[in-house]
Structures are given as C-alpha cells and as structure tokens.
Amino acid sequence: MIELKLARTDDGRPEIFRSVQGEGPMSGRARTFVRFSGCNLHCVWCDTAYTWNWRGGAFAHVRDRPGAPHTFDPAAEMAKLSVAETAALVRACGAEALVITGGEPLLQSEGVAALIDALGAPHVEIETNGTIAPSPALVARVALFVVSPKLPHAGNGALAIRPEALAAFATLENAVFKIVVRESSDLQTVAALAQNYAIAPDRIWIMPEGVDAETLAARGAALIDAVIAAGWNYTGRLHIALFGARRGV
Numbered sequence: 282m283i284e285l286k287l288a289r290t291d292d293g294r295p296e297i298f299r300s301v302q303g304e305g306p307m308s309g310r311a312r313t314f315v316r317f318s319g320c321n322l323h324c325v326w327c328d329t330a331y332t333w334n335w336r337g338g339a340f341a342h343v344r345d346r347p348g349a350p351h352t353f354d355p356a357a358e359m360a361k362l363s364v365a366e367t368a369a370l371v372r373a374c375g376a377e378a379l380v381i382t383g384g385e386p387l388l389q390s391e392g393v394a395a396l397i398d399a400l401g402a403p404h405v406e407i408e409t410n411g412t413i414a415p416s417p418a419l420v421a422r423v424a425l426f427v428v429s430p431k432l433p434h435a436g437n438g439a440l441a442i443r444p445e446a447l448a449a450f451a452t453l454e455n456a457v458f459k460i461v462v463r464e465s466s467d468l469q470t471v472a473a474l475a476q477n478y479a480i481a482p483d484r485i486w487i488m489p490e491g492v493d494a495e496t497l498a499a500r501g502a503a504l505i506d507a508v509i510a511a512g513w514n515y516t517g518r519l520h521i522a523l524f525g526a527r528r529g530v
C-alpha cells in the first residue's frame with residue numbers, strides 16, 4: 282500500500298487546506314492544497330523548511346540563530362497517510378481544483394498519481410523544483426506544472442539544476458516556470474536558463490524572494506522594469522499579503 286508523507290500544520294493536522302493560489306499564473310484562483318513532506322534541495326531561504334530540514338542535519342538556513350538552528354523533528358512534522366485517507370481530507374475541502382506542493386512532491390510521484398486517481402482525476406496543478414522529470418503517469422494526469430528551478434542564491438550548488446529534468450519540463454506545453462529572484466543581477470541567470478532550455482518569455486514568472494510584505498514590495502519594485510523589458514511575467518505572493526507567513530493558508 283502506498284503511504285503518502287505529508288506536511289503538518291501548526292496544530293498537527295495534515296497540511297491540506299482550501300485557500301487562494303498566491304503565486305504564479307493561477308494567482309487568486311481558489312484551490313485545495315496538499316503539501317507533501319520531503320525535499321531533495323535545501324534552499325537557505327526556504328519558507329517550508331519544516332518539510333525537510335530535519336534536526337541534526339547539516340544544512341544552513343537564514344533563520345538559524347545561535348543555539349537555535351531552524352530545524353525540525355520529522356516525527357512531529359511528517360504525517361503518514363494512506364491515499365484513501367488523504368483523498369477523504371481533500372474531498373472535505375473541495376476536490377475539483379487541486380494544487381500539489383511541498384517540499385518536493387515529485388519525490389512521491391507514484392503516490393501523487395494514485396491520489397489523483399482516487400479523486401477521480403480533478404484539475405491538478407503541481408509545484409516542483411524541476412529536478413525530477415515528471416513520470417508519464419503524471420504528465421497524463423496533470424493540467425499544469427509550475428516549475429521553480431533554483432538560482433545560486435538558494436545555496437544548493439550543482440544540485441539545483443538537473444539538465445535532463447529541466448529539459449523534460451521545458452518541452453511540456455503545460456509547464457510554466459516560476460523563478461524566485463532576490464536582486465536584478467539574478468535576472469541574468471534567468472535569461473541564461475531561458476536561452477539554454479528554449480523557454481519562451483511568456484512561460485516565465487519572476488517572483489521576489491521574501492516572507493514579509495515589505496521585503497516583497499521592495500524587491501518587486503527593484504525588479505519590475507527589467508521583468509517587463511524581458512517580456513516575462515511577474516508574480517507577488519498574495520498569501521503573504523493576505524495571511525502572513527503561516528502554514529495551512
């Protein structure tokens with residue numbers, strides 16, 4: 282039996298919730314979110330480090346403090362549910378339009394496909410870091426892949442870009458790219474990625490990095506002219522403006 286590893290909210294429930302999409306091309310659309318636990322990257326500014334940055338690990342994080350690393354207990358943070366249990370929680374929220382997110386959900390590709398099947402093939406969007414090529418089963422089931430390759434400022438080194446996986450997404454008509462940017466110089470890296478993988482400008486969304494409204498506004502203002510000039514799209518983080526940096530929203 283497939284066991285799904287999901288994140289938990291602050292009160293311990295599996296992180297399955299109804300909200301509006303806050304980022305990217307579907308920003309503002311009502312969606313049900315399922316947050317999977319586990320990630321194969323370790324971004325220093327990750328806002329869901331409770332899905333992967335386990336106690337005793339060696340990864341640095343911008344929220345580390347002396348004597349208080351920004352790390353988590355997997356026994357407390359990870360919920361293990363069957364596909365049927367997960368599907369029931371999704372149905373209780375509304376299962377017609379779903380966002381599968383993480384962590385890195387494609388680490389559990391087989392389970393994700395089984396969940397979609399258990400729900401009767403609703404409209405599904407997957408958010409991924411683009412390091413794992415989508416399986417044929419997922420390509421056949423998913424309406425939109427939102428792919429977020431990580432730039433050097435995320436601190437993953439060579440792990441961040443897996444050329445074969447990124448090339449696989451680039452060839453999918455239903456894949457767009459949401460790229461987290463800190464400063465204007467990062468946009469040169471975005472332009473190089475777009476050229477190397479033949480990604481048209483209108484498939485790219487630039488999103489400022491930040492977990493508070495002030496930082497996002499300042500970074501966005503510094504980026505927007507260059508984003509428009511390049512023909513890319515821009516996205517803020519609507520959920521931060523509406524709810525703040527919280528789980529389950």
Ligand code: SF4
Pocket residue numbers: 320321322323324326327328329330332333383384385410431
């Ligand atoms: S890829 Fe996403 S979930 Fe994984 S560490 Fe980076 S920001 Fe966090």
